[in-house]
Amino acid sequence: MIGKAALIDVIAGTNRGLLATDLQKQAILAAIANLEDLNPTPRPVEASNLLNGNWRLLYTTSKALLNLDRIPFCKLGQIYQCIQVETKSVYNIAEIYGLPYLEGLVSVAAKFEPVSGRRVQVKFERSIIGLQRLIEYNSPATFIQQIESGKKFPAVDFPINSDTQQGWLDITYIDDNLRIGRGNEGSVFVLSKA
Template identity: 85%
Template sequence: MMGKADLIDAIAGTNRGLLASEQQKQAILVAIANLEDLNPTPCPVEASNLLNGDWRLLYTTSRGLLNLDRVPLCKLGQIYQCIRVNTTSVYNIAEIYGLPYLEGLVSVAAKFEPVSGRRVQVKFQRSIVGLQRLIEYSSPESFIQQIEAGQKFTAVDVPINSDTQQGWLDITYIDNDLRIGRGNEGSVFVLSKT
């Protein structure tokens, strides 16, 4: 049976799934399912001490995220999901790199609501797309502080209708430093706590 180290080894070198062959994808999904069976946290949504914090994406099958790497002259940098349990907020942040001084950022802010011990309903509220320099982006933490302070950015900064833009996420594994989730569009996410 594969454990955490085996999953990390399986996803190494796949660049979050961008470079994974079909054979690697299948092996990773098996390793994920095996690890989910060993979830040490029966009700992940209730484990706020584990859930809260900044998570870096290690692997995903999400086409929406992986397609950000297909924009001409751009490469996908780090992707973060930052969860603030006390405000039921989640911030998805993707760093984009390309031409010098034109590094970008794609971010979505949302609210989440627990609906079971492992599922959260997610309602998207705000999208921010722009250049890191104009946004004065230095880290996910400082960026989130700016958002929470109500700052408007020199970027495409628009509200999202949360009645029409929502989804759910099942947290199928969580411990002190690893989280696995499965989304309503069939995507799988493996993240490590930063």
């Protein structure tokens, strides 16, 4: 698909948005809008077979995520989102790199509730921030299994008041390996199946 290839091409070299110039940002948003018009899945939230699984962030305008790269001596590594449709769970995991042996992890667990064919309400429940070595982080899948088993980590591990910490996300494009979302704070997310 030409629109999809164009989006991937214009995102290349921006390091998920960290290195995007204003001109690139405009071109990326235009490519996203063009691709959204070609969405092959009219009701993305109901396409659980497409939505379910592990996703890797390719591009975002989210300042909350991009600012993780501004922590002194740290660089933002891969960012993953795991969606489990059956349990209506979503896990966001950002890997942080920097000084040797001080690789970190920022993770948020949430529940989602479909409110329309393309919108989900998201309620954040738990945040885990710590060193990868101390929490024995190997992969997003293993880490999520540990969270679901109720494991407490030697990290900053705390519940989030879901009454105050919530938002929504519109899924504006989804196919077998690409997803685009727009959040309540105006952020755009482009992810590929991991």
